[in-house]
Amino acid sequence: MFGAYFFRWIGFPIEPDVIKIGNPTKESPVLLTCNFILTVKRVLKEIKNLDCYLLVAPSNGINVWCGACGDDFHTDQVISIIKTSGINELVSHRTLILPQLSASGLDPILIKKKVGWNVKFGPVYAKDIPEYINNNFQKTEKQRIIRFPIKKRAEMANLYFFSIFLIFSVIYWIVSLIIQSYNLTLYLNSTILMFIIIYGSLIILPNIPFKTGRPKVLVYEIVLIIIIVSLFFIGFLNLFYLIWDIVLSVLVAYIVAEDFHGLTPIYKSEMGEKSWNKGKDKFKFLFSEYKLQPYGQIALEREKCIGCKVCIEICPRNLYVFNETDKKVDLRTPEKCINCNACVKRCLAKCLIIQ
Ligand code: SF4
Ligand code: SF4
Secondary structure (H helix, E strand, O other), rough: HHHHOOOOHHHHHOOOOOEEEEEOOOOOOEEEOOOOOHHHHHHHOOOOOOOOOEEOOOOOOOOHHHHOOOHHHHHOHHHHHHHHOHHHHOOOEEEEEEHHHHHHOOOOHHHHHHOOOOOEEEEEEEEEEEHHHHOOOOOHHHHHOOOOOOHHHHHHHHEEEHHHHHHHHHOOOOOOHOOOOOHHHHHHHHHHHHHHHHHHHHHHHHOOOOOHHHHHHHHHHHHHHHHHHHHHHHOOHHHHHHHHHHHHHHHHHHHHHHHHHHHOOOOOOOOOOHHHHHOOOHHHHHHHHHOOOOOOEEOOOOHHHOOHHHHHHHHHOOOEEOOOOOOOEEEHHHOOOOOOHHHHHHHOOOOEEEO
């Protein structure tokens, strides 16, 4: 659990299985999630008072959203767990509730075709599952929207802080041994700086008025360097500390900028397909979360829309609204789109594109 909390980007799988919750009957709901240990534990905690089945599908130990946006949590794995878990004998119905954020990777039409199960996309958050079920499998608007409060962002930032901290510590110890000069103050000073850059970015970057990570981090970095240089001029840092702090802040800020997505999914990753393609073979285990679509603008070819409302059900930014007059959807505030690609992939009329 400790590893999954602090180093989640390498994947922490548990064995795919069907888990019985309470005293389910043949009519009880069947939910499905990925096999990232932390997700399974959290879902189990939220549904512990229900009578239902939970299918844990293989996703290489990656969480639902990252797995579905990438290539770790996809339709074949859902089909495989349905076929191998024995769930067909445990229940008499054929309705499967998937997490809403899996919509980018999981295809309900293919699932229906291959194994005969009807798919419903449940709420974004596991805590809303009991209410969703009690509400006859209807989601409220609130249950469809992704929020990313500071507490959640801090949890994501742990993965950067602890990983960079470990790498930095090893480099520092090796360099200290070689030059036979270990300086505890410098070590602590740099660790605190890293902490400030990574966790501070979560609070400050969303308020810097640029759309993507790199320009935001550039502004943040300039402010940091001004502070570091000011500390030097008021005598708080010596020349060695000054240089070391600037080098470290540039390095850490660069990492934050490259994958701001990992810190807060409401912004795009700067790691486009090009970077991913370069490293995917050698470092697949490290970059499994980053197989994201390139940054683009969502657009609706409205004349083709058939009003199926799928996009309304699955958009985590709540960008679609049904127009009762002509029974089609309108796309509002497209600039808030986070390119999760769920609507593009699931639109029945293929009338949504990311340009
Ligand atoms: S509009 Fe954007 S955020 Fe909403 S589902 Fe489509 S791609 Fe995702
Ligand atoms: S998913 Fe496509 S066809 Fe269905 S309502 Fe949305 S835009 Fe229209």
